[in-house]
Amino acid sequence: MAQNSVSRSNKIGPEERLAAIEALKSKELDVLVVGGGIVGTGAALDAVTRGLSTGLLEARDWASGTSSRSSKLVHGGIRYLEQLDFGLVREALIERGLLLQRIAPHLVKPVRFLYPLTKPVWERFYIGAGMFLYDIFSYSGGRPPGVPHHRHLSKRQIQRSIPSLAANAFTGGLTYYDAQVDDARYVSSLARTASFYGAHVASRVRVEGFIKVGQRVVGVTAHDLQTGETFEIRAKQVVNATGVWTDDTQALVGERGQFKVRASKGVHLLVPRDRFQSTMGMILRTEKSVLFVIPWGRHWIIGTTDTDWNLDKAHPAATAADIDYILEHVNQVLAVPLTREDVEGVYAGLRPLLAGESDQTSKLSREHIVTHSVPGLVVVAGGKWTTYRIMAKDAIDAAADALDGRIPPSTTQDIALLGAEGYQAAWNKRGKIARAFGVHKVRIEHLLNRYGVLTDELLDLIRNRPELAEPLPGADDYLQAEVVYAASHEGALHLEDVLARRTRISIEAWDRGVSAAPIAAALMADVLGWDEERTEREVQNYLKRVAAERASQEQPDDESADRVRLEAPDIAAVTD
Numbered sequence: 367m368a369q370n371s372v373s374r375s376n377k378i379g380p381e382e383r384l385a386a387i388e389a390l391k392s393k394e395l396d397v398l399v400v401g402g403g404i405v406g407t408g409a410a411l412d413a414v415t416r417g418l419s420t421g422l423l424e425a426r427d428w429a430s431g432t433s434s435r436s437s438k439l440v441h442g443g444i445r446y447l448e449q450l451d452f453g454l455v456r457e458a459l460i461e462r463g464l465l466l467q468r469i470a471p472h473l474v475k476p477v478r479f480l481y482p483l484t485k486p487v488w489e490r491f492y493i494g495a496g497m498f499l500y501d502i503f504s505y506s507g508g509r510p511p512g513v514p515h516h517r518h519l520s521k522r523q524i525q526r527s528i529p530s531l532a533a534n535a536f537t538g539g540l541t542y543y544d545a546q547v548d549d550a551r552y553v554s555s556l557a558r559t560a561s562f563y564g565a566h567v568a569s570r571v572r573v574e575g576f577i578k579v580g581q582r583v584v585g586v587t588a589h590d591l592q593t594g595e596t597f598e599i600r601a602k603q604v605v606n607a608t609g610v611w612t613d614d615t616q617a618l619v620g621e622r623g624q625f626k627v628r629a630s631k632g633v634h635l636l637v638p639r640d641r642f643q644s645t646m647g648m649i650l651r652t653e654k655s656v657l658f659v660i661p662w663g664r665h666w667i668i669g670t671t672d673t674d675w676n677l678d679k680a681h682p683a684a685t686a687a688d689i690d691y692i693l694e695h696v697n698q699v700l701a702v703p704l705t706r707e708d709v710e711g712v713y714a715g716l717r718p719l720l721a722g723e724s725d726q727t728s729k730l731s732r733e734h735i736v737t738h739s740v741p742g743l744v745v746v747a748g749g750k751w752t753t754y755r756i757m758a759k760d761a762i763d764a765a766a767d768a769l770d771g772r773i774p775p776s777t778t779q780d781i782a783l784l785g786a787e788g789y790q791a792a793w794n795k796r797g798k799i800a801r802a803f804g805v806h807k808v809r810i811e812h813l814l815n816r817y818g819v820l821t822d823e824l825l826d827l828i829r830n831r832p833e834l835a836e837p838l839p840g841a842d843d844y845l846q847a848e849v850v851y852a853a854s855h856e857g858a859l860h861l862e863d864v865l866a867r868r869t870r871i872s873i874e875a876w877d878r879g880v881s882a883a884p885i886a887a888a889l890m891a892d893v894l895g896w897d898e899e900r901t902e903r904e905v906q907n908y909l910k911r912v913a914a915e916r917a918s919q920e921q922p923d924d925e926s927a928d929r930v931r932l933e934a935p936d937i938a939a940v941t942d
Contacts, residue, residue, distance in 0.1 A: 376558060376561075376562045376784050376820075376855075377558070377561075377854065377855045378554075378557060378558050378561050378567055378855070378856065378857040379853070379854045379855055379856075379857070379893075380853075380859070380893075380894060382561065383567075383568050383569070383857065383859075385566075386421075386561070386566040386567055386568045387566075387568050387571070387590060387597075389421075389566040390421045390423075390566050390568065390588075390597075390599045391597050391598070391599065393419070393600075394585075394600040394601065394602065395419045395420060395421045395566075395599070395600065395601040395602070396413070396418035396419045396420065396601070396602050396603065396765075396769060397409075397410075397413040397418050397419070397420050397421070397601060397602070397603050397604075397605060397762065397765050398420075398421040398422075398423070398585070398586065398599055398601035398603070398604045398605070399413070399420070399421065399422045399423070399604075399605045399607055400423050400573050400586065400604060400605065400606055400607065400608060400615065401423075401424065401606065401607035401608040401609060401611075401615075402422060402423070402424025402425075402426075402427075402428045402429070402430075402553070402557060402567075402569055403424075403428075403429055403431055403432060403433035403553060403607065403608075403609050404429065404433040404549070404552070404553050404556070404751055404754040405607045405609070405746060405749065405754050405757050405758055405761070406422060406424070406605075406607035406608070407422065407428065407553050407556040407557045407560060407567075408556060408754045408755055408757070408758030408778070409605050409607055409746070409757075409758040409761050409762055410422035410557070410560040410565045410567065411556060411559055411560040411563065411565070411758070411778060411781065412755075412758045412759055412761075412762045412776050412778050413565070413605075413762045413765070414560055414563045414564050414565040415563050415776075415777050415778060415781055416762065416766065416773055416774045416775070416776065416777065417773075417774060418762075418766075418769075418773065419564075420560070420564070420565040420566070421565065421566045421567075421568075421599060421601065422557065422560060422565055422566070422567040422568070423568055423569075423571045423572075423573060423586075423588060423599075424557075424568070424569040424570070424571065425570070425571065425572035425573070425591070426569070426570065426680070426937070427569055427570070427857075427858070427859070427860070427862070427863045427867060428550070428553050428554045428557050428569055428857060428867070429549065429550040429552075429553035429554060429867055430680075430863075430866075430867065431609055431610065431611070431679070431680070431715075431716070432609050432610060432715050432716050432717065432718060433549055433550065433553050433609075433751065434549055434550035434553070434715070434866070434867050435549075435632075435634075435682075435713050435714065435715025435716075436549045436632075436715060436751050437632070437634065437658055437660065437667065437669060437670055438546050438547055438548065438549050438660065438662065438667060439477075439544055439545070439546055439547075439658070439660065439751075439752075440461075440462050440465050440466070440474050440544065440545040440546065440547050440751070440752050441458065441462060441544035441545065441752060442455045442456075442458040442459035442462060442500060442503065442504065442544065442752070443455055443458055443750065443752075444481075444496065444497070444500055444542070444544075444649070445655070445656050447496045447499060447500065448496070451733075452499075452503070454733060454753075455500070455503055456503040456506055457753055457756060458750065458752045458753050459500070459503045459504040459506075459507070459511065460503075460504075460506065460507030461752055461753055461755060461756065462474075462504070462511070462512070462513075462544065462545055462752060463504060463507055463509055463510070463511045463512045464507070464509075464755070464779060465545065465547070465752075466512035466513070466545050467509070467510075467512045468779075468780070468782060468786075469755075469778075469779075469781070469782055469783060469786065470547070470552060470555070470782070470783045470786050470818075471786060471789050471790065471818075472785055472786055472789040472814060472815060472816075472817070472818030472819075473547050473548060473551060473552050473555065473783070473786075473815070473816075473818075474545050474546070474547045474552075475545060475546055475547075475815070476512065476513045476514075476543050476544075476545055477543065477544060477545060477546045477646075477647055477660065477661060478541055478542075478543050478645075478646040478647065479541065479542055479543070479544060479646060479647045479648060479649050479658075480519070480524065480527070480528065480539050480540075480541050480644075480646050480647070480648045480649070481493055481497075481539055481540045481541070481542065481648075481649050482524070482531070482535060482536035482538075482539045482648065482650070482699060483536055483537050483538045483539050483540070484535075484536060484537060485537070486537045486538070490518065490538060490540070493540055494516075494518065494540060497516040497540055497542050498516070500516065500542065501515040501516055501542075512545075513543035513544070513545065514543055515542075515543075516540055516541060516542035516543075517540065517541050517542075518538070518539075518540055519538060519539045519540065519541060520538055521536065521537060521538050521539075524536060524538065524539050527644065527645045527646060528643065528644040528645065528646070528648075529643045529644075530642035530643045530644060530700055530701055530702065531644075531699055531700065531701065532698075532699055532700060532701045533701070535698065535699040535700075536699070541646060546660060546662070548816070548870065549751060550866075550867035550868070550870070551816060551867075551868065552783075554856050554857060554867070554868065555783045555784060555785065556783060557569075557857065558784050558855075558856065558857070559781070559783050559784045562784055563781075567857075568590075569857055569859065570590070570591045570592050570859055571588050571589065571590050571591065572588065572589045572591055573586045573587070573588055573589075573615070573618070574586075574587050574588070574589050574596070574618070575587040575618055576604070576618055576619045576743070577598060577600070578619075578742075581740060581741055582740070582741040582742045583604050583619065583740055583741065583742035583743040584600060584601070584602075584742055585598055585599050585600040585601050585604070586598070586599050586601075586604060592859065602742070602768075602769055603742060603743075603744060603765035603768055603769060604742060604743050604744070605743075605744045605745075605746065605761050605762070605765055606739075606743060606744065606745045606746070607746050607758075607761065609627070609716075609718040609747070610627060610629045610679050610716045610717075610718045611679060612627040612718065612745065612747045613626060613627055614679075616739065616745065619739070619740060619743060625720055625721065625735060625737075625747070626720075626721035627718045627719065627720065627721065627747050627748070628674070628718075628719045628720070628721040629674070629675045629676070629679060629682075629716040629717070629718065629719075630672055630673065630674060630675065630716065630717040630719050631671060631672075631673050631674070631675040631682050631688075631714055631715070631716055631717075631924075632669060632670035632671055632672060632714070632715050632716075632717060633669055633670060633671045633684040633688040633689070633692065633712065633713070633714045634667050634668065634669030634670055634692075634712070634713055634714075634715075635667070635668045635669060635689060635692050635693070635709050635711070635712055636662070636665045636666065636667055636668075636709070636710050636711035636712070636873050636874060637665065637666050637668065637704055637708045637709055637710060638664065638665060638666075638708070638710060639661070639663075639664050639665055639666060641666070641704060641708050642666075642700055642701075642702065642704075644659075644661075646661070647659050647660045647661050647666075648699070650695065650696070650698075650699060652695050654672055655670070655671075655672045657669070657670070657692065657695050657696060658670070659696060663843065663874070664843070664874075665710070665711070665874060668692055668696050669692060670692075671688050671691060671692065672717075673688075673924075675716055675924065677924060677925070677928040678928055678931070678932055679716060680936065681928075681931050681932065681934075681936075682714040682715060682716050683714060683915070683918040683919075683921070683924070683927035683928050683930070683931040684712045684713070684714040684918065684919050684927065685918070685919065685921050685922060685923055685924060685926070685927045686919060686920055686921060686922055687922060687923065688714070689706065689709065689712060689919060693705070693706070693709075710874070710875070710876050711872070711873035711874055711875075711878065712873070712915070712919055713873050718747060718748060718749075719748065720733065720734075720735060720747060720748040733748055733749070734746065734747065734748040734749030734753070734756075734757045734760070735747055735748050736757075736760045736761050736763075736764050737764075738764060738768065741768075742768070744761055744764045744765050744768075746758075746760065746761035755778055755779070758778070759776040759778065762776065763776070783818075784818075784820060785817050785818025785819055785820040785821075786818050786819075787819065788818075788819045789814065789818045789819055792814055792818070792819050792821065793811075793814055796810045796811055796814060799821075799825070803825055803828065803829075803835075805835060809835075809845070812843060813825075813845075816848075817851075823851065823855065824845070824847045824848065824851050827847045827850055827851060828845075828847050831847075833846065834846045834847035834850060835847065838871070838882040838885055838886060839881040839882050839885055840871075840875050840876070840877050840879070840880070840881035840882050841869070841871045841874070841875045841879065841881075841882045843874070844869045844871060844882075846885065846886075846889055848868070848869060849864050849868075849869075849885075849886045849889040849890060850889050850890075850892070850893060852864045852868035852869075852890075853889075853890045853893040853894055854893045856868055858890070859894070860904060860907075860937050861883060861886060861887050861890060861904040861905065861907070861908045862907070862908055862911060862937060864886055864890065865879040865882065865883065865886060865908060866879075872912070878912045878915070878916070879908070879912065880909060880912055883905050883908050883909065884905050887901045887902075887904045887905045887908075888901060890904070907934075907935060907937065910933075910934040910935065911934045913934070914930060914931050914932070914933050914934035915931060915934075917930045917931075917933075918930040918931040
């Protein structure tokens with residue numbers, strides 16, 4: 367595939383993946399990033415936009431680890447104020463404004479939260495002072511924050527806004543704004559944007575060892591899980607951005623890490639939006655952490671837990687106890703309690719926390735660390751989703767310091783994701799677009815808030831194949847065109863990639879995507895050249911995943927849930 371001098375295709379489909387792998391094999395890179403989560407993809411974009419030749423590898427799918435299983439919040443972390451972590455909060459709030467207004471306005475949206483008060487005077491003063499500080503910090507980056515400031519509400523005002531709250535659950539409250547994001551979609555968009563600027567990006571390529579000359583790391587041994595091929599990639603600097611797998615990746619170098627990354631499990635539930643009435647989300651205190659109730663389209667996301675996890679990192683499992691814990695705490699403030707029957711989706715993710723002196727994972731710092739653990743290898747770990755751009759910048763700063771020549775500083779504060787430029791103009795004419803294509807305006811809004819101005823590419827698909835305007839069975843929010851586009855443009859190589867990450871059907875649909883699976887697999891088969899046997903295998907693999915997840919959520923403890931979840935075959939094992 368020919369590459370021009372300024373950019374390459376904005377697709378990361380199967381052809382582009384093969385071209386990227388060929389490029390990775392054929393030349394020495396300035397920087398190779400290992401790990402395709404939010405920090406790794408951010409680091410690849412940071413490196414390539416400084417003019418460095420850049421590669422990016424992900425062993426599974428983009429965002430398939432922690433970065434697709436967050437609380438979906440872009441936030442300053444109001445609870446860190448209490449820990450006096452003012453620098454972290456200020457940094458995160460500046461990033462929140464940047465993401466909302468410049469980098470990804472189509473994906474990052476303001477969301478309003480209520481902080482209910484239970485003590486009439488001192489708590490209002492204490493929390494109000496914290497929120498005043500939160501607002502001040504959000505203005506400190508030299509641009510408006512992009513969201514309104516906090517407000518005090520009386521008990522009566524809250525009852526009007528959230529009629530479903532129990533009358534005795536609060537004495538008043540404060541409202542404030544943060545932002546939310548489809549975390550997995552953001553990461554795949556970030557990988558595409560890095561590719562657009564010239565990075566060679568490839569998912570389903572696992573790093574199985576590091577190449578060393580003396581003590582210096584000079585590249586990696588990589589295994590293409592799609593074809594079985596093993597090959598070497600040479601790079602002047604390698605960046606380890608593997609999150610909760612950091613210690614495992616460091617072990618491949620044969621060096622003991624200078625720090626440990628501890629995995630903390632966070633579980634979230636999805637319930638239908640009509641299960642209780644509210645015009646805003648909520649943040650609730652628990653004895654261990656905080657609980658968020660977050661509006662999410664036709665659903666509420668409720669979470670999270672915060673417990674140590676020492677089992678399989680690829681498939682953390684929620685237990686019956688996790689689900690009961692969340693329901694018990696949210697029901698303390700609801701007039702009509704939620705039950706297990708109200709839960710339509712469950713997901714569990716792992717936070718990569720820097721191991722410290724605190725035994726409680728909720729007390730461990732969300733600060734990040736960047737270190738040159740051995741010559742030629744930069745490690746970046748810790749941090750939080752919202753501050754990924756700073757983490758990526760710091761990692762590439764460290765790599766650039768070790769490269770010959772004068773390397774330009776980071777420019778990512780000014781680089782919008784693909785689909786962002788012109789989004790507001792497209793949004794303003796969404797009614798005209800809907801009329802031109804004969805679809806409901808809500809459909810166009812849905813597409814614009816997922817693809818930005820790249821919506822044109824999906825509409826072109828629908829123009830050529832009108833049947834792709836039909837929604838998927840059991841998942842009315844998503845069009846068939848989105849499945850085709852995920853495989854052709856967004857790097858989806860397996861059915862799970864589409865149902866769990868390019869769309870969120872696996873957590874939003876009552877049947878977890880079971881009825882959508884055969885249709886989606888057939889649509890992907892056309893793009894990826896699957897035969898009937900491969901298509902059926904993809905469907906069966908997904909169905910086994912759903913069954914194993916459902917069964918694990920009935921188990922009483924982590925060990926039992928982990929054992930049951932792992933009964934479903936992993937994709938890498940299926941396609942080898």
